[in-house]
Amino acid sequence: xxxxxxxxxxxxxxxxxxxxxxxxxxxxxxxxxxxxxxxxxxxxxxxxxxxxxxxxxxxxxxxxxxxxxxxxxxxxxxxxxxxxxxxxxxxxxxxxxxxxxxxxxxxxxxxxxxxxxxxxxxxxxxxxxxxxxxxxxxxxxx
Amino acid sequence: xxxxxxxxxxxxxxxxxxxxxxxxxxxxxxxxxxxxxxxxxxxxxxxxxxxxxxxxxxxxxxxxxxxxxxxxxxxxxxxxxxxxxxxxxxxxxxxxxxxxxxxxxxxxxxxxxxxxxxxxxxxxxxxxxxxxxxxxxxxxxxxxxxxxxxxxxxxxxxxxxxxxxxxxxxxxxxxxxxxxxxxxxxxxxxxxxxxxxxxxxxxxxxxxxxxxxxxxxxxxxxxxxxxxxxxxxxxxxxxxxxxxxxxxxxxxxxxxxxxxxxxxxxxxxxxxxxxxxxxxxxxxxxxxxxxxxxxxxxxxxxxxxxxxxxxxxxxxxxxxxxxxxxxxxxxxxxxxxxxxxxxxxxxxxxxxxxxxxxxxxxxxxxxxxxxxxxxxxxxxxxxxxxxxxxxxxxxxxxxxxxxxxxxxxxxxxxxxxxxxxxxxxxxxxxxxxxxxxxxxxxxxxxxxxxxxxxxxxxxxxxxxxxxxxxxxxxxxxxxxxxxxxxxxxxxxxxxxxxxxxxxxxxxx
Numbered sequence: 001x002x003x004x005x006x007x008x009x010x011x012x013x014x015x016x017x018x019x020x021x022x023x024x025x026x027x028x029x030x031x032x033x034x035x036x037x038x039x040x041x042x043x044x045x046x047x048x049x050x051x052x053x054x055x056x057x058x059x060x061x062x063x064x065x066x067x068x069x070x071x072x073x074x075x076x077x078x079x080x081x082x083x084x085x086x087x088x089x090x091x092x093x094x095x096x097x098x099x100x101x102x103x104x105x106x107x108x109x110x111x112x113x114x115x116x117x118x119x120x121x122x123x124x125x126x127x128x129x130x131x132x133x134x135x136x137x138x139x140x141x142x
Numbered sequence: 143x144x145x146x147x148x149x150x151x152x153x154x155x156x157x158x159x160x161x162x163x164x165x166x167x168x169x170x171x172x173x174x175x176x177x178x179x180x181x182x183x184x185x186x187x188x189x190x191x192x193x194x195x196x197x198x199x200x201x202x203x204x205x206x207x208x209x210x211x212x213x214x215x216x217x218x219x220x221x222x223x224x225x226x227x228x229x230x231x232x233x234x235x236x237x238x239x240x241x242x243x244x245x246x247x248x249x250x251x252x253x254x255x256x257x258x259x260x261x262x263x264x265x266x267x268x269x270x271x272x273x274x275x276x277x278x279x280x281x282x283x284x285x286x287x288x289x290x291x292x293x294x295x296x297x298x299x300x301x302x303x304x305x306x307x308x309x310x311x312x313x314x315x316x317x318x319x320x321x322x323x324x325x326x327x328x329x330x331x332x333x334x335x336x337x338x339x340x341x342x343x344x345x346x347x348x349x350x351x352x353x354x355x356x357x358x359x360x361x362x363x364x365x366x367x368x369x370x371x372x373x374x375x376x377x378x379x380x381x382x383x384x385x386x387x388x389x390x391x392x393x394x395x396x397x398x399x400x401x402x403x404x405x406x407x408x409x410x411x412x413x414x415x416x417x418x419x420x421x422x423x424x425x426x427x428x429x430x431x432x433x434x435x436x437x438x439x440x441x442x443x444x445x446x447x448x449x450x451x452x453x454x455x456x457x458x459x460x461x462x463x464x465x466x467x468x469x470x471x472x473x474x475x476x477x478x479x480x481x482x483x484x485x486x487x488x489x490x491x492x493x494x495x496x497x498x499x500x501x502x503x504x505x506x507x508x509x510x511x512x513x514x515x516x517x518x519x520x521x522x523x524x525x526x527x528x529x530x531x532x533x534x535x536x537x538x539x540x541x542x543x544x545x546x547x548x549x550x551x552x553x554x555x556x557x558x559x560x561x562x563x564x565x566x567x568x569x570x571x572x573x574x575x576x577x578x579x580x581x582x583x584x585x586x587x588x589x590x591x592x593x594x595x596x597x598x599x600x601x602x603x604x605x606x607x608x609x610x611x612x613x614x615x616x617x618x619x620x621x622x623x624x625x626x627x628x629x630x631x632x633x634x635x636x637x638x639x640x641x642x643x644x645x646x647x648x649x650x
Contacts, residue, residue: 066169069165070166072165073162073163073165073166076162077159077162077163080155080158080159080162081159083151083155084155084159086208087145087148087151087152091209092148092151092205092206092207092208092209093148093151093155093207093208094207094208095208095209096208097209098209
């Protein structure tokens with residue numbers, strides 16, 4: 001894709017906007033349509049777009065295998081960890097209202113927010129990992 | 143004190159969290175994943191024991207996730223039946239992960255070790271989740287977690303055939319899961335609830351509805367496929383044969399048992415037995431199918447030359463026993479069926495672990511290659527003999543206890559013609575077990591074949607009449623299971639006590 005200058009410029013130009021939209025969808029999940037899964041897919045797609053335009057090696061420079069592997073686990077751990085924090089705070093598993101964050105209302109909101117972020121991270125990096133894995137296979141076959 | 147109340151959710155969340163931590167630690171040291179897996183499954187076993195004790199003391203436990211009251215929220219509901227199955231699953235998971243160290247080192251690539259243990263923990267989480275939850279949609283979610291982990295586990299080894307086996311299982315497993323999901327959809331349409339206890343109350347008023355009939359049909363076919371009941375068992379032999387030894391152990395000992403649990407829960411817990419009898423003859427159909435499973439599974443096992451494939455077909459036969467006991471729907475047969483969940487997990491787990499030891503030591507999977515193995519690996523073969531005798535249902539072993547209960551239950555139900563089926567199944571089991579025992583202990587004068595013997599992956603040249611026992615880390619867990627096969631065969635009071643209570647509860 002080196003010679004496709006338009007594709008590369010457009011991809012580079014759009015990536016931050018797509019990512020901003022992804023964060024909006026993740027952050028908006030507990031109040032309106034959207035959420036961690038949808039936002040995560042958009043975030044993953046932005047990076048996939050970048051890799052398609054600039055190639056695997058350039059993409060791996062930005063997000064190494066190690067980083068994406070760690071983030072895949074971390075996102076889900078954020079989810080499970082918030083659940084455990086709720087137990088430690090005296091509630092049932094995932095009973096956000098019991099988190100010591102001011103009012104019950106605010107605690108519910110922030111708890112759900114945290115979980116959406118966790119889901120978003122995992123989904124985004126699973127998408128990226130799947131993309132890299134399938135792309136890698138094709139390369140060794142040819 | 144606080145944590146005691148939270149145990150029902152911790153038994154799911156702790157292995158889930160560590161399934162995610164294992165790939166992070168696997169980069170540091172390849173021993174850590176094994177240590178974590180063994181410790182955590184042991185921890186789960188302790189939790190499940192404590193849950194069982196609580197259930198026996200105080201009755202049904204209900205845990206509300208997120209503090210939402212059922213039927214609106216998701217409920218984890220633990221009664222005699224699932225506390226019992228939970229103990230079986232977590233115990234086998236612990237024993238198999240202890241055993242797995244050497245076998246995984248040999249059969250799975252080094253860079254995949256931490257992935258293997260991560261997926262293994264996810265698999266266990268999924269199975270325990272199916273058992274513990276009191277929400278029918280949650281059953282589907284956990285079923286998918288365990289199935290997806292299962293496909294990956296089968297394919298993770300070095301054998302290329304494993305990919306095909308895993309793919310077959312993927313297709314059939316997905317069909318099964320879809321059927322179950324459609325069934326859930328129909329009863330949700332009919333009742334508007336997903337909570338099992340709530341469904342149990344609402345469904346009797348709707349028994350005449352065609353929608354509920356269709357739902358039961360979808361459930362029956364989907365679950366039969368998942369637990370490999372005879373005509374729908376096609377995925378099982380390939381999956382068990384080509385998977386790495388450790389995966390065969392854990393799947394044979396727990397996955398189908400959890401499928402049986404789901405069937406018991408849905409056919410007897412969600413629908414009632416009077417529905418099955420008065421509206422469609424589903425019990426009669428399943429009696430015929432499971433009788434065929436007992437005979438056909440055992441008969442096909444006799445013709446196999448590959449040891450793992452033989453054990454897989456024998457599993458098909460044994461699942462027939464469990465389903466047969468359940469659908470006879472009287473207390474004795476149901477008790478036999480529930481206790482056979484434990485008994486079959488013990489003996490099939492032990493047998494597959496023996497195969498794992500043999501593969502580790504010699505690389506042989508063929509029955510003809512076992513000639514004279516009794517001298518080489520006396521302890522391993524001792525375990526095989528004990529577990530094999532259990533499979534036949536010889537008195538003083540666990541197999542006898544469950545078959546006795548199922549047979550007496552069949553007489554109680556007035557179905558004397560099932561006794562020959564049960565006995566034929568046992569005789570056929572005697573044939574396939576004896577064929578191997580003869581090979582092990584009474585080598586004839588044939589010269590040793592020019593088989594390539596290996597020791598833990600490295601080839602050895604002089605192998606004749608060598609004493610070369612499997613390492614203790616593999617042998618210990620295997621012998622523990624064999625010891626339990628005998629212990630629960632002689633004194634089955636404890637499991638029978640729980641199984642009887644569970645049977646009474648299901649049939650009331």
